[in-house]
Amino acid sequence: MEENGTFGRRLRLRHLYRKPGSGLLVVPLDHAIAGGPLHHRGDLDNLVAELADNGADAVVLHKGAARRVHPARFRRLSLVLHLNASTGLAPDPDAKYPVATVEEALRLGAEAVSVHINVSSLTESRQIAHLALTAEDCDRWGVPLLAMMYVRGPEMIDGRAPELISRALTVAAELGADLVKTSLPATPDELTPILTDCPIPVLAAGGPLAGGPAAGGPAAGGPAAGASAEVLAALAGAVRAGAGGIAAGRLVFTAPDPGAMVRQLATLVHDRTAVAAR
Template sequence: MYGNESFGRRLRLDHLGRRGGSGLLLVPLDHAVGAGPLRSGGDLDALVGELAEHGADGVVVHKGAARRIRPARFHDLSLIVQLNASTAMAVDPDAKYPVATVEEALRLGADAVSVHVNAASRTEAAQIAHLAAVAEQCDRWSLPLLAMMYVRGPAVRDGRAPDLVAHAIAVAAEMGADLVKTALPDDPAATARIIAG
């Protein structure tokens, strides 16, 4: 028995790491909204094919990008749809806002969804509230949730400080995330303590 997880959620979580092994390699390809095109004149479908050939377990993309990738690419690769975004051109690039829903991700065939939160940012409250709302929708639809948790904001001197990173990860876990992506401290011992916690 898997505790409180539904069969569907457990199945999807297992599907994320279907290549086996002790790790999980999810490649974020959602940066085009924030920073511009991934590569000038690039072919996203071909890039995803290369990632699959070289052992990636899945890719994180926005809903429009998912439609530019052939469905056959996802026979051996998981699809994670990013649900919020911001651009580097914005007055506050750390302010993330919703751009897709759990239902849209499911219609695309997603194995999971992702939400980015910048803890300590001016809009932290709205971002954590969005993460919590998405977590509730993921519970409703038995869909895994990846939380991209970073410590970024006007008062942050070191977003990789172990206590701050540990706090950001705790927020993700308390809101209901299944997986967390973050910027870990440079010190391996500090990283090991955070993971153990």
């Protein structure tokens, strides 16, 4: 964890890393605007309680969703407020537009903010400009920034090509992000140079593996249930290769037992001995 920025920013980063000496386990739950309500075992508050009870470090929520979660859940779990969005019904689902601000995140008690950027999309220029402005606001208010960087666009054939992933991560680091989330390349060997070249911690996304659904499709945030074992193995490989942690949303909230899935992910992120044995 790099200690840059103001005291407040460093303090909030330390709060994110609840297990000293280990990586970061983030569960994004910002999918509802794009894909519809998250239906699993009752309401969102119950789901977040399961995450908190089973080892997640942080959860990503939109501002309305955050208000539906009991504040007690965040005694053992950090809130990351997501600042942009798009719907799966839009003519261009790769477009992202601002829906919240860093100041709103602070008013809600968030310890970090996140933005999703689709490099190579038709609206790339607006999305990267929003990332830069968000980074400036994070500097002003002392708030850590997680950039979710994907290579997606109408002309993009393979958004998981290592050289393209590396370029997307470079954008995040150069514009001031503290952490970056991205898709895994096809093989673990391709991941090592990507991690070496990136100066900020990289969170491996628990999404579909290469050869699965298209990167820009509705399943981009996670695999089908039957692919869980394969994805877990790939995430373990990413942690062994040096990833700074895991960011897995749909892998968790579509699991038959989200708590059990989070425990498996927490073991990968927080227990180096267990990861080395896999």
